[in-house]
Amino acid sequence: MNKTRWIMLVAVVAVIGLLGGLAGGKLDSILETEKGTEGIKKQEGSILEAYDFGIVFLDGSTAFPDAHGVAVFEAKRTESILKVRLEGVPELANTTLNVFIELAAADGAVETEVQVGVLSVDSKGRGKYEIKAPAGSGLLPVVDDGSEIRFKQTGVSGNKLVASGTF
Numbered sequence: 001m002n003k004t005r006w007i008m009l010v011a012v013v014a015v016i017g018l019l020g021g022l023a024g025g026k027l028d029s030i031l032e033t034e035k036g037t038e039g040i041k042k043q044e045g046s047i048l049e050a051y052d053f054g055i056v057f058l059d060g061s062t063a064f065p066d067a068h069g070v071a072v073f074e075a076k077r078t079e080s081i082l083k084v085r086l087e088g089v090p091e092l093a094n095t096t097l098n099v100f101i102e103l104a105a106a107d108g109a110v111e112t113e114v115q116v117g118v119l120s121v122d123s124k125g126r127g128k129y130e131i132k133a134p135a136g137s138g139l140l141p142v143v144d145d146g147s148e149i150r151f152k153q154t155g156v157s158g159n160k161l162v163a164s165g166t167f
Helices: 003-021
Strands: 034-036 039-041 052-060 068-075 079-087 096-104 110-120 127-134 148-155 158-166
Touching: 052 148, 068 158, 079 096, 079 110, 079 148
Parallel strands: none
Antiparallel strands: 034 039, 039 052, 052 068, 052 158, 068 079, 079 127, 096 110, 096 148, 110 127, 148 158
16 A cells, blocks of 8 residues: 555544544534644643644564554543554564554653564564553553654564654
């Protein structure tokens, strides 16, 4: 799938998700949202207050140049959700990849890399992964601007980067 189709698909999914989440709210609340580098934020006292949203396109590493995909991170008051889709790795069919989030410090220095799950690659070289965690549970770190998501193949020679993207 080319990048234009990915953009269209992600935009449609994001709008549907946003509108679905607002179904019980007021229509004027949509008009008060603002899109910034930290995601979608709402004016104080509204239904989108304390809501963060990020989308990143995944690019293949030099070892897996055909790898591509998308990752979506949502942080709400009650839970955080990370959804990812990876494609273009038929050479990794029927294997698993470790999913890491590398957190960026305020000054741009790397703080830490946290494993958040394992993605299973199917027989066609595709995989999906989703994790939902209660807010503040520590099961899923908060993804900020500059945080990187990485997919690594674990093997005898250590962790080999397959694909990554920066929020």
